[in-house]
Amino acid sequence: MGAVTYPNEGVSKFIELNFVPVQVQISNKEMTQKYNVTWTPTVLVLDAEGKEHYRSVGFLPPDMFIATFEVGKGHYYLDRGEYAEARAYFDEFIERCPVPEVLPEAIYFRGVATYQQTHDPKPLKEAYETLTSKYPDSEWAKRADPYKKL
DSSP: OTTTTTTSHHHHHHHHHHOOOOOOOTTOHHHHHHTTOOSSSEEEEEOTTOOEEEEEESOOOHHHHHHHHHHHHHHHHHHTTOHHHHHHHHHHHHHHOOOGGGHHHHHHHHHHHHHHHHOOSHHHHHHHHHHHHHOTTSHHHHHTGGGGGO
16 A cells, blocks of 8 residues: 555545554564554554554555545544534535445444434434445445344
């Protein structure tokens, strides 16, 4: 990713605006063990206390990197219990996302965030219905399958 993704201007700006980047060599056994990193590239979203909120393993081209870690930012809000922020973030991201491969995960977690915020199970079923109609072969449609019974 050092040759293609990280030098990309869009990726650089995205990282600069959203994260504090730290690169750790795979030879740093203390860090790789602490964060259970066994393959490169592994990119983690951590908070200031070092708690992991999102992880990606393997190469991502620039557009996929940005979209993937936008979903990771939504996970950060969810993990912190900031459900209204997570819901708003996923809503906005879904509207403008140019990378359809990451949309199923965002749709799934928008349903989760909305449910967590309202305690109404209807958004989970809506996520299931959207996923099965638009992305029926996605892993997120399969994960949402129990929501069809709501």
